Amino acid sequence: MSSSERDFVFGKHAGLDFLKTQDAGRINKVFLQQGVQESFAKEVYGLAKDKGLIIQTVPKNKLDRLVAGGNHQGLVLAVASFEYAELTALLAEFDQRAEDPFLLMLDSIEDPHNLGSILRTADATGVAAVIIPKRHATGLTSVVAKTSTGAIDHVPVARVGNLVQTSQLLKKRGYWLFGTDMDGTDYRRWDSKGKTVLVIGNEGKGISRLLKEQMDQMLTLPMVGHVQSLNASVATGVLLYQMLNSRNPL
Structure with missing residues (x-):
């Protein structure tokens, strides 16, 4: 699930797909919930490292507030609504x-x-x-x-x-x-x-x-x-x- 109106992409599948397919310039921040499944966290960290992105680990209530109670499943990306120039x-x-x-x-x-x-x-x-x-x-x-x-x-x-x-x-x-x-x-x-x-x-x-x-x-x-x-x-x-x-x- 994603929310372009809020400049966020969230949820396991949507978040991982965005990390895999989008240029790093489209991603402002990566928020990962504290205590998520180790295999999931390892995958997120690996994708972020490949793109030179920093991950911020935060409590669940922080993610809840970012996406207004949406089903984030422990992963929220703050993304750019507009393309950057090279x-x-x-x-x-x-x-x-x-x-x-x-x-x-x-x-x-x-x-x-x-x-x-x-x-x-x-x-x-x-x-x-x-x-x-x-x-x-x-x-x-x-x-x-x-x-x-x-x-x-x-x-x-x-x-x-x-x-x-x-x-x-x-x-x-x-x-x-x-x-x-x-x-x-x-x-x-x-x-x-x-x-x-x-x-x-x-x-x-x-x-x-x-x-x-x-x-x-x-x-x-x-x-x-x-x-x-x-x-x-x-x-x-x-x-x-x-x-x-x-x-x-x-």
Whole structure:
């Protein structure tokens, strides 16, 4: 039994079949009930290992809540409702274009409403693609789709295993990486021309230390009020419009 409305596939047969036949990029999380039959658990772990997926063992009541009392039989997969793009294919496509691409990398954005809003602004400002990590971040869910108001169908989203390695790959291909930090350069001086990647950090922790080390320059949004931080989607919107202004001056 499955439930596409809830972005879950659950039940032994449906879950195992999905693990066997679907690309790992379609699977956000694997939840396995504590104390299930050993042979069943061994099969699930084997399939997950082959696809590089992490299994989270949880009590039965956790699975009951996820599928609203559905007959999960000890296995629930949180799956992506929308297809992800392949990054290497996207980069090859961008290399054939006359204009320099602008990419957006999101370091562990956890709120699906934030991701949906960011996709909406990315579409409005001409972002070529968005890159997100496979772990510790929201994927493309129905909530993201609804919040994006259709932008999810127009902005390619690539999901990668390691943002640091992806950053190194992008730099080798001639991309410049810009991150956000309280002590960075004023964003109004940002020249975003060329092959550019803007990196936005997690809502609470910002950009991770190892990823920050890959940045060519850090940008900051000056604030004169009492609250010294902005919502991730709002900050992204400000920076994306600065990018648009920089690339398309009046």
